[in-house]
Amino acid sequence: TPTIGVLALQGDVREHLQTLDTLGVATLSVRRPEELARCDGLVLPGGESTTIIRLARIFDLLEPLRDRVAAGMPAFGTCAGMILLADRIEGGVEGQETVGGLDVTVRRNAFGRQVDSFEEDLHVAGLDDPVHAVFIRAPWVEEVGPGVEVLARVEGGPADGRIVGVREGHLMATSFHPEVGGDARVHGLFVDLVGRG
Ligand code: GLN
Numbered sequence: 100t101p102t103i104g105v106l107a108l109q110g111d112v113r114e115h116l117q118t119l120d121t122l123g124v125a126t127l128s129v130r131r132p133e134e135l136a137r138c139d140g141l142v143l144p145g146g147e148s149t150t151i152i153r154l155a156r157i158f159d160l161l162e163p164l165r166d167r168v169a170a171g172m173p174a175f176g177t178c179a180g181m182i183l184l185a186d187r188i189e190g191g192v193e194g195q196e197t198v199g200g201l202d203v204t205v206r207r208n209a210f211g212r213q214v215d216s217f218e219e220d221l222h223v224a225g226l227d228d229p230v231h232a233v234f235i236r237a238p239w240v241e242e243v244g245p246g247v248e249v250l251a252r253v254e255g256g257p258a259d260g261r262i263v264g265v266r267e268g269h270l271m272a273t274s275f276h277p278e279v280g281g282d283a284r285v286h287g288l289f290v291d292l293v294g295r296g
Contacts, residue, residue, distance in 0.1 A: 204242040
């Protein structure tokens with residue numbers, strides 16, 4: 100069984116651990132480099148990307164995270180986690196750093212004040228039935244590099260067609276929160292990715 104860590108500096112860590120637990124993988128909260136070293140894959144949760152990146156630096160995790168991701172460790176970012184995996188951010192705070200690895204530009208808080216949070220059923224590549232997607236002050240993907248596969252787009256409304264799920268090699272990310280709502284299928288796609296690694 101693979102061991103999948105959840106970066107546990109800030110954000111909705113417990114929901115990810117609970118979802119992963121239903122998939123029969125070993126799970127681990129990651130706050131220290133030694134814990135990261137034990138992971139076959141890592142989830143970067145939703146929360147506040149500026150806080151998570153600051154804490155990663157303070158906890159001496161930022162360089163180890165960059166090194167593991169660059170060396171091919173599968174990683175899955177949701178919402179703030181998507182921002183952390185992106186190579187480029189728009190609408191970030193001045194000089195906001197990332198772990199990087201995903202050849203995408205994400206726009207932070209992209210959906211704007213009026214639609215701060217919303218829910219929508221949408222199709223995710225690789226899954227037969229739609230996923231109930233929860234968006235909370237979410238980013239969207241503004242631009243993807245040539246190696247990036249689009250997994251999901253907003254369906255309808257003012258943001259129709261905006262990219263909200265991507266995969267590139269060993270990395271995947273969603274703007275929404277598949278860890279809330281008791282549907283483990285998107286995490287299942289990630290576990291498959293870890294299994295292939
Ligand atoms: N708006 C947050 C950020 O920029 C992300 C929100 C979330 O993860 N739910 O980090």
